Amino acid sequence: MKRMNRRTMLKTMGMVGCATGCLASGLLPGAVPFTGPLSGPGNAVAGTTSGRFAQKDAPFSWKPHVLDAKVCAHVAYDGYWHQGYGCAYGVFYAIVGMMGEQHGAPYNQFPFTMLEVGKSGISDWGTICGALLGAASAFALFWGRKERDPMVAELFRWYEQTAFPMHDPGAAFKGVAGALPTSVSHSPLCHVSVGRWCQASGFAEKSTERGERCARITADVATQAIAIMNAKQAGTFAVAHGDPASVTYCGECHNPGKQSPLLKGKMDCTPCHSGSPHTADKFKNHP
Incomplete structure (x- = not known):
């Protein structure tokens, strides 16, 4: 084996160190910059610019304005x-x-x-x-x-x-x-x-x-x-449009805790479940 003198060894170590630093900083082609430890789910701080799930501004922080x-x-x-x-x-x-x-x-x-x-x-x-x-x-x-x-x-x-x-x-x-x-x-x-x-x-x-x-x-x-x-x-917003009768009626059987808790959503049921010729045979054995 060829022996490496002190000067050659130091030079080689310097090149390895430079390459490692350049990779970490993204200066070499294909390098991925290192930004510190990855934060796990839920660990990001609102308003920061780094970390998983972080965003520039705090959640829902934009101010609305009155429009014509x-x-x-x-x-x-x-x-x-x-x-x-x-x-x-x-x-x-x-x-x-x-x-x-x-x-x-x-x-x-x-x-x-x-x-x-x-x-x-x-x-x-x-x-x-x-x-x-x-x-x-x-x-x-x-x-x-x-x-x-x-x-x-x-x-x-x-x-x-x-x-x-x-x-x-x-x-x-x-x-x-x-x-x-x-x-x-x-x-x-x-x-x-x-x-x-x-x-x-x-x-x-x-x-x-x-x-x-x-x-x-x-x-x-x-x-x-x-x-x-x-x-x-x-400060004057109020709900003016209530649920249609179909939502209440169908919910008697299909809401959570009922005999057939299959309902997902809040839409009026009638367009798709009206029993018309176009929808009556959609589901088998439905009352």
């Missing part, structure tokens, strides 16, 4: 059509984007296009109406679950029970002008809401009229969501 619903309704309508981003984007921008236009940071720093995912019931899946998703997401920037859930419930119940659309863009229309047929969805689901309107109006799902209808509902939901937010800030 009449102004924001037109923004929501236009937002629906903007680049084809749809209903969730339109509602969310009409709330948070308008706060950004009026108050600057941090509202104007939000990547608003993220809400495009809500279009057509989340990427065309027809699940939750994107307008409702945009509104609930905006609520969640400012209020935690305990305060937010009643606001979401009020908005969703209002949506289930209201004949849409109501908003009229007038000469600023982007799809079709004039009055449109209305319908009550009895559901917060895009699939049900759109389907019932198409059945009532006679227009196909891919029609310009249906697109115009959803753009106007985007404005309607933004208007109602802002009314709820403004009332919340003023």
Whole structure:
């Protein structure tokens, strides 16, 4: 074996030390910077910038501002059509984007296009109406679950029970002008809401009229969501829309602790469990 003199040994050790330091600091290609011990679940400190589950600001710490619903309704309508981003984007921008236009940071720093995912019931899946998703997401920037859930419930119940659309863009229309047929969805689901309107109006799902209808509902939901937010800030928010009879009736058997505790959710039961020819044979042996 070749013997290593003292100078060579020190030089080699120095190179190893340099490489180790460079890897740790991320100076070498492919290196992962070392930021200290990984924190376990629940160990992150709110407001810090490092550690698992940490975020820049404390949870639900953004301050809401009162908005003019009449102004924001037109923004929501236009937002629906903007680049084809749809209903969730339109509602969310009409709330948070308008706060950004009026108050600057941090509202104007939000990547608003993220809400495009809500279009057509989340990427065309027809699940939750994107307008409702945009509104609930905006609520969640400012209020935690305990305060937010009643606001979401009020908005969703209002949506289930209201004949849409109501908003009229007038000469600023982007799809079709004039009055449109209305319908009550009895559901917060895009699939049900759109389907019932198409059945009532006679227009196909891919029609310009249906697109115009959803753009106007985007404005309607933004208007109602802002009314709820403004009332919340003023200390006057109150629940005005109660549960439909189907929720109470079905809950007698299907709520937790009952004979068949299978129920998950708060939606009106009738659109999917009405016993009509389209739903009666959905489940076997159901009374």
